[in-house]
Amino acid sequence: MTDRPILYTCARSRGLRATWAAEEAGVDIDLKILPFPPRYLAPDYLALNPLGTVPMLVDGETRMTESCAIAHYLATRSGYTDLAIAPGEPDYGEYLDYTYHADATITFPQTVYMRFAIFEKDKGWAEAGHAYAKWFHKRLVKIEERLKDREFLCANRFTVADICVGYALILAESVGLDDGVPESLKAYRKRLTQREAYLKAFEREEAGRKALAS
The missing domain is CATH 3.40.30.10 (Glutaredoxin)
Structure with missing residues (x-):
């Protein structure tokens, strides 16, 4: 044990x-x-x-x-x-929002794309999968806007919110969705994936x- x-x-x-x-x-x-x-x-x-x-x-x-x-x-x-933001700290609400946003809004369409356009494409659902790819790309705007003048998403430091959002960008590169990822977010991803x-x-x-x- x-x-x-x-x-x-x-x-x-x-x-x-x-x-x-x-x-x-x-x-x-x-x-x-x-x-x-x-x-x-x-x-x-x-x-x-x-x-x-x-x-x-x-x-x-x-x-x-x-x-x-x-x-x-x-x-x-x-x-x-320092990886999390406690109640009462600046950006506490934003920390929660981006942490949940990562899966509910960004990774969700990625997984639908993967299922229909990659894993089950022979069943005739590839078109639906590619529609979800467009959904994913359009929903990156919130992250893109947030990072215009920030290195990290919240409280001027690396947090779990960056881990959760960063993974969605890592997944995008590995499953063929990177063409629709803005260059600024690719640079953000590069910073995150260079961390020890x-x-x-x-x-x-x-x-x-x-x-x-x-």
């Missing part, structure tokens, strides 16, 4: 937000990399998470399956750190993925 939080995820999935947040916050997690999709390739996982989705964080009696919530949790597990904690998180997930394949 371990008293470390256990993170179940697939390499390069939304769980990267949680792996990254753990590295930034210095939280020692037990990282469990699963084959994709786990509901089919790791059926025992369904006993832990009936949704069959990743990520999933297990921390004692706590069970969490939302990547942005897990990232915030890890950043505040032992009290507020991001590089460690990415390499840790890749090591787990390679171990599965061997």
Whole structure:
């Protein structure tokens, strides 16, 4: 048994937000990399998470399956750190807004695009997938406007909001959606992915993925 939080995820999935947040916050997690999709390739996982989705964080009696919530949790597990913004601090509301905006408004159309235009394109739904790609690109305007005169989204420092939004931009590059991403956001993404904690998180997930394949 371990008293470390256990993170179940697939390499390069939304769980990267949680792996990254753990590295930034210095939280020692037990990282469990699963084959994709786990509901089919790791059926025992369904006993832990009936949704069959990743990520999933297990921390004692706590069970969490939302990547942005897990990232915030890890950043505040032992009290507020600079990675999160506490009530009463400037940009507290904005911090919450951009953290939730990352998944609900930006990553959502990306996942629909991936399903219809990549994974199930042979079923005749590719056109719908590409429509969601346009939706994704149009909804980047809020982030673009926010970062016109800022290095980071909130409180003049790197926070979980940047992790959550940054992952959506990382995903865009990896699934063929980068043509519609503004150059300013590509520069923002480059800054984020040069961070030591991001590089460690990415390499840790890749090591787990390679171990599965061997």
